[in-house]
Amino acid sequence: MNGYTKNKLDKMSKIEQVTFDLLSTFPIKKIAVTDISKAAGVSKVTIFNYYETKQALIKKVIFDHFQTIYEQYEAIIQSDLSFETAYRRLTQFELTEMQKNSVTLNQNIMTLYASDPSFYDPATQDKSDQLILALIKKGRADGFINPHYNDETILSICHIYNEGLKIFSDTPDKLFAMTDDLTSIFLNGLR
Structure with missing residues (x-):
C-alpha cells in the first residue's frame, strides 16, 4: 500500500472523488480548498498533508x-x-x-x-x-x-x-x- 494506511488511502480517495466532482461542476477558479475539505469531510490541513498544493491535487485527479x-x-x-x-x-x-x-x-x-x-x-x-x-x-x-x-x-x-x-x-x-x-x-x- 505504498506506506499509506487504509485510513489515509480512504481519505485520499474521498478527497480525489470530491475534487473530480467539483471539477465537473464548477470552473477551477471557483473551487477553493475549503470547498474540497467540506465536501470530503476532512480539514484543509489534511488536504495539504497529502497534496503539496491545490494545483497538485487537481492535476493528480x-x-x-x-x-x-x-x-x-x-x-x-x-x-x-x-x-x-x-x-x-x-x-x-x-x-x-x-x-x-x-x-x-x-x-x-x-x-x-x-x-x-x-x-x-x-x-x-x-x-x-x-x-x-x-x-x-x-x-x-x-x-x-x-x-x-x-x-x-x-x-x-x-x-x-x-x-x-x-x-x-x-x-x-x-x-x-x-x-x-x-x-x-x-x-x-x-x-
Whole structure:
C-alpha cells in the first residue's frame, strides 16, 4: 500500500472523488480548498498533508482520470489493427471519452492545459511521446508513413498540434466538431 494506511488511502480517495466532482461542476477558479475539505469531510490541513498544493491535487485527479484512456490507447496501438484504422479508432475513442465528461470538466482540463506550463510534466510528456512513437512504428510497418519523414519530425508535428489545441481552451466543443477533418488532414500529411 505504498506506506499509506487504509485510513489515509480512504481519505485520499474521498478527497480525489470530491475534487473530480467539483471539477465537473464548477470552473477551477471557483473551487477553493475549503470547498474540497467540506465536501470530503476532512480539514484543509489534511488536504495539504497529502497534496503539496491545490494545483497538485487537481492535476493528480485529472491524470488519474486519463490513466484508463492511456491504457486503452496502448491496447489499440498494440492491436492487430492497421495504422490508419488504429489512428482513427484512437481519435474516435478520445472524442467519445471527452464527450462523457461534463462541458465544465472539459473546459477545466483545457484551461489547465493552456495556462499551466507544468501541466504536462516530463514524465507525462514522455509517456505520450512513447505512445506516439509506437503508433509511428506501426505506420512504418504498414508502409503508410512516408519513409522520408523521421520520427523526430513527426513527433515535433504532434507537439505543435498539441500546442495549437490550447486555442480551444474556452470552447472544446469546437475542437470536437473538427475531429474528423483534423484526423484526415493529419493522415493524408503522413503519406
